[in-house]
Amino acid sequence: RAHDVPCSSFSLGSGYTRAADQKRYVFTWARDRIPDPAAFISVLKAANLSVAANVKPGILTTHPRFAEASQAGLLIRRADSDAPDLAPWWGGEAAHLDFTNPRTIAWWKALMKSELFAYGVDYPWNDNNEYNIRHDLARCHAFGADVPLMALRPVQTLLMALASFEAVREHYPARRPFVTSRSAAAGVQRYAATWTGDNRSDWKSLQYNIPMGMGLSLSGFANFGHDVGGFAGDPPGAELFLRWVQSCLFTPRFTINAWYRACEEAPWMHQSVLPEVCEALKLRYALIPYLYSLLYEAEQTGAPVIRPTVYHFWDDPNTRDQSFEYMVGPWLLVAPVYREGERQRAVYLPSGAEWYDWHSGERYAGGQTVVLDAPLNRLPLLARAGALVPTERDGKRRVYVFPPSGTGESAFELFEDDGISLAYRSGDYRLIRLQLQAEAQQIILRADADVSWLLPISEQRPILRQRL
Missing domain, CATH: 2.60.40.1180 (Golgi alpha-mannosidase II)
Incomplete structure (x- = not known):
């Protein structure tokens, strides 16, 4: 409010579970930092923010519920015994929950309801759920079939998404469920949105997140996004941060999320470009009716929201390797600036259509490359005639x-x-x-x-x- 930044959701990273030993225990609260979770969340709700909470499938051996989960057979087991299969995890050793066991699913849903939703959390953020466990032959329940993990990694991710989805649906029956999942495999899109993972805070990552997003779109994941500003590495400078905000304005998921130790990751992290960041975010919010309609179309037909130009202009050979511009639905063409210091942007306009500069209203014929002005306060954006x-x-x-x-x-x-x-x-x-x-x-x-x-x-x- 102080910065006039539009916002609709607040995501709790796993730091809210960090205990006195500095380890992170899913379904617990860092009471030294958040002594009253319900009161804390009520403040966010009063600001009209929905609240997400990070959850992870690894249960550290020092977790207060490790023995309970182990004795109930909820964890992936060693290849040579029924003992939990242990691997390095967030400062200790942990075993992963086995979502091919119906008892694990029930346990997960019950704790999500009692330890998160009961305090007002709205939806879960499934994280670190690639099941990147070093022992391929570790054993999964597999609904009674006892199958090695190497055959079930994507299935574990899928079933974790389904368990979180069902927990939301059961606790909030009048509300449409929403889940985000860092890892994704075919089928996860039915239950969760995703993102392109732990990207780096640099210009190259900004550039190559563009085709990564289009690849997700063409693979059935209409509801996706990126960690805006980059997740890892040094904090972005003002120009990089602003260009990242602009580049991601139209992705269905827009979240600023990072692992910076030197500063806060927030829209106001660089006061020098805060007016430009606010202007960009207000454009996104203004366009939500268009984006929301495209998400409805995606649910009904599978058509992606973010599309490569070749999706619509397949008969123009120049669009076949146009990897760093994208369409938003049928009408908008976005050309993000992904090089430091650039104040102009060359963009190829597909043939078979006329194009308007969104900002100036100037009209161009298709089938040519044009150079658009791209000052810091402007995302190069075009609208297709019609x-x-x-x-x-x-x-x-x-x-x-x-x-x-x-x-x-x-x-x-x-x-x-x-x-x-x-x-x-x-x-x-x-x-x-x-x-x-x-x-x-x-x-x-x-x-x-x-x-x-x-x-x-x-x-x-x-x-x-x-x-x-």
Whole structure:
């Protein structure tokens, strides 16, 4: 609030579980730092923040519940005995929970409810869940089949995501479940969002997170993001941090998360670029109606939110290796700045379409490379001709319209519901139809709800607004 930074969620890293011995014990609270978890979380809730809590599948031998988990057979076992298989883990030795055992799933869900949700935590953040255990032949319950871990690592990750998902669904039955998972395998997207892991705070990581995200999108993971600013290494300088914020504005998951020891990771970590960071975040929040509609489309059809240009322009060979720009849905083309000191950005515009500079309204023909201005306060962003991009500011719908220079028609469906419950599954939602009809002498705009229409100042044709 003091910095006027829009924010909707707060994630508790595993430090909230750090005990006096400096080790981290899942499903415990560092009472010396957070003596009253419920009161602490109530402060966050009063600021309209949802709260996530980091959880890990490793149980240290010094964990207060290790003996309980071991005696109940909830842990992955050694190859040569029924003893827990131990491996280095967060400053000690630990065994991993075995989610192929139904008793482990029940234990996990019960503790998540009593030790997290009971205090007001909204959703879990599954972390360190790659099951990177050194003993391939360690034994998993496998629902009674007794199978070596080497065959089940991705299954453990999947079942951990499912267990967390079910815990949320059971404790908050009126709310749609939400889970994040660092590790992911085919099927995890049904239960959890993911991200590109522990990236480094440098320009190269910023650049190559772009194609990593598109790869996730094309692999079925529409709901993903990156650790904005980079997770590991030296803290980012002001320019790198700002460019990272801009680059990630349109990923469904936007989280600033880091392991810096020298400073706080937060939007205000560099006062010199705080106004630019706030401006970027406000653009993201304004575009949530567009992003939310794309996530609905993803759920219904599997279409990704973040798309390589070749997804739409497959017949243009120049898009086949266009790895560092991306489409957001069908309409927006994003060209992040990923080199230090650059104040211009060259970007190839796919052929078969016209393109508008989002900021200036200047129109370009496709099939060419253009150089766009990219001062620190500007993310190079283009809109495809025909675009209908719904936004919201101050509770009012505003649709940005980018008509083709000639004739043509386009449409978009804006999805609206309560944003919280599962009522949309029984039809409690609204699809608002937006239509553009460009004619030689006029522009016709149609919607079946009240909207304001915004067009480039270069558009001189008369505008006819109609209610569907």
